[in-house]
Amino acid sequence: MDFARLTEALAFKSYEKIADICDELMLQAAAEGVDYQDEWPYVIHFLGHLYVDDINSARFLWKSIPSTIKENRPELVAVWKIAQRLWIQDHRGVYEAIHGFDWCQEVQGILVAFSDLYRRRMFQLLVSAYSTISIHDAAHFLGMNEEETKNYVTRRGWIVDVASEMLTVKKQEIGREQKLDSSKLQRLTEYVFHLEH
Template sequence: MDFSTLTAALASKSYDKIADVCDNLMLQVAAEGVSYQDEWPYAIHLIGHIYVDDINSARFLWKSIPSSVKENKPEVVAAWKIGQKLWTRDYGGVHEAIREFDWSQELQGLVAAYSGKLFRSHFSLTGLSRKSCIFKLYTRKMFQLLLSAYSTISIQDTALFLGMSEEDATSYVLQQGWAADPASRMLTVKKQPIVTEQKLDPSKLQRLTEYVFHLEH
């Protein structure tokens, strides 16, 4: 089976074209009556749809995948786990699903690009950093998200999520009772009693992002 167009799209980092390339290839081989199920790049196809926020198509594709493939190809299951978390707007779970699986080399670039795209899309870090009062609110809500999603997390990832330097992020979370291991550069999250008023509401965070967008434009 000729996957040269898909290989070229991945190599050129044309990630927004992956879903269409896979859909067209699937139609082509189906029209030719070629058996493709065992060798089809389902994980790439799923992440391709997820990358362009086409969760409905990803769900349809997942349902069409043979059970034998789901049982024997854990990367396919891992790809759909991202889709499941997105469906329920569990963005902390999305990042956890991305980080907990050891992705194949051909998928690493696509998954990493999607992770960055998701972060920029939902949290608009650049805009928030220009409005200090809003940024403080963003930081607090993102901190609550980290509390709910992680038990341990690297200093680098914490800094990314909080929109701070690694030094400032470490100082911030240490003030909240977290513990740091300088050798492994990992942070241990200190869970806090859940207060109803402080629960993270993804819809509120989305509205915050939209508000900042309007301020900046």
């Protein structure tokens, strides 16, 4: 099986392309009748779907993997734990699953990029949903301890009230020409609903 495109995407840190490349290669192998399962980079493929926030495709991929492969690849089971935490919106659990396994060198680049991207998504969610939030709650969403959280948010203009242990969120200026995609609005609505309940 020729993984040159995948290798190139990983080398250039084009992680947003990984899921599509792997999906195409998998379809090509299936169409040609090639038995690819033993050599397939399932962990990279899985992380590619998580990177582009496609949990449903990640779940479908998990279901399509033979149980013998799942049983013999602990790293694959570890990446599935990340997806499970994403699915139930256990934000701290996502970070714990990321840091709770000794990942191979090949996976570390995309995993670090995914972790950073996920933290930025959570930060944007907090900016969108809150005007004030406790340090404890912000730490939960950002996967940091409280001191790290204070440092992270103050570098982004938030104000810390040490006495009340609350953070005042700095709202971002919205450009006049910015258009809001309805699917993003729906996802934001679902996140805010989840945060409030």
